[in-house]
Amino acid sequence: xxxxxxxxxxxxxxxxxxxxxxxxxxxxxxxxxxxxxxxxxxxxxxxxxxxxxxxxxxxxxxxxxxxxxxxxxxxxxxxxxxxxxxxxxxxxxxxxxxxxxxxxxxxxxxxxxxxxxxxxxxxxxxxxxxxxxxxxxxxxxxxxxxxxxxxxxxxxxxxxxxxxxxxxxxxxxxxxx
Ligand SMILES: NC(=O)c1ccc[n+]([C@@H]2O[C@H](COP(=O)([O-])OP(=O)(O)OC[C@H]3O[C@@H](n4cnc5c(N)ncnc54)[C@H](OP(=O)(O)O)[C@@H]3O)[C@@H](O)[C@H]2O)c1
Numbered sequence: 001x002x003x004x005x006x007x008x009x010x011x012x013x014x015x016x017x018x019x020x021x022x023x024x025x026x027x028x029x030x031x032x033x034x035x036x037x038x039x040x041x042x043x044x045x046x047x048x049x050x051x052x053x054x055x056x057x058x059x060x061x062x063x064x065x066x067x068x069x070x071x072x073x074x075x076x077x078x079x080x081x082x083x084x085x086x087x088x089x090x091x092x093x094x095x096x097x098x099x100x101x102x103x104x105x106x107x108x109x110x111x112x113x114x115x116x117x118x119x120x121x122x123x124x125x126x127x128x129x130x131x132x133x134x135x136x137x138x139x140x141x142x143x144x145x146x147x148x149x150x151x152x153x154x155x156x157x158x159x160x161x162x163x164x165x166x167x168x169x170x171x172x173x174x175x176x177x
Contacts, residue, residue, distance in 0.1 A: 006096040008089065010106045010113055011040060012138050013126040013164070019134030021109055024055045027132035031159035036166065037107075040124060045092040045104045047085075049112040050074065064095040068112060085115045110136035123169040130162040147172050 050069035059078035082088035092104040146169040
């Protein structure tokens with residue numbers, strides 16, 4: 001089926017030292033960021049690695065959830081299982097067209113961000129101003145490839161463990177949609 005192109009965005013919270021996870025969890029508490037994540041991704045297909053799915057423990061409501069795994073026996077209620085990233089992105093784009101969504105999101109974790117970065121059109125990055133210990137990082141954001149098109153500084157609220165800057169990056173040389 002053809003139609004208007006579905007763009008691909010990565011969405012991540014990334015500490016100033018590049019850390020995004022530690023021991024299967026995120027090493028911070030950021031209530032305001034979770035609200036933004038929900039608002040941005042609601043109604044749009046989301047793609048995640050099996051370890052990120054395990055850390056969430058259930059599909060995220062209101063979104064088509066696609067989980068990438070090499071384990072052909074993997075099953076989980078309420079998710080589409082994909083054998084590799086290409087299959088996952090194809091399924092996400094199909095779902096987006098069926099749901100009239102203009103964008104699909106890759107929501108982590110580190111392994112999947114690394115593979116998806118080359119095909120992404122846009123990055124939604126919450127820069128977390130902290131330097132936590134961690135075992136998973138986000139790939140470097142190369143300024144020659146990515147243009148920062150917006151940035152908003154957000155002080156830490158009552159339920160946030162650090163101040164953040166929410167920034168959107170667009171791949172250079174690609175017209176905005
Ligand atoms: N800060 C953030 O915004 C953010 C967002 C999401 C996650 N995280 C954190 O990131 C961490 C998890 O990241 P991670 O790098 O360990 O794991 P991950 O990227 O979530 O998942 C990795 C798994 O995905 C599957 N996979 C990866 N590439 C594949 C491919 N090409 N084909 C088929 N399957 C593939 C494999 O599953 P199988 O082993 O089942 O084959 C692999 O073990 C956690 O700490 C989580 O809290 C942080």
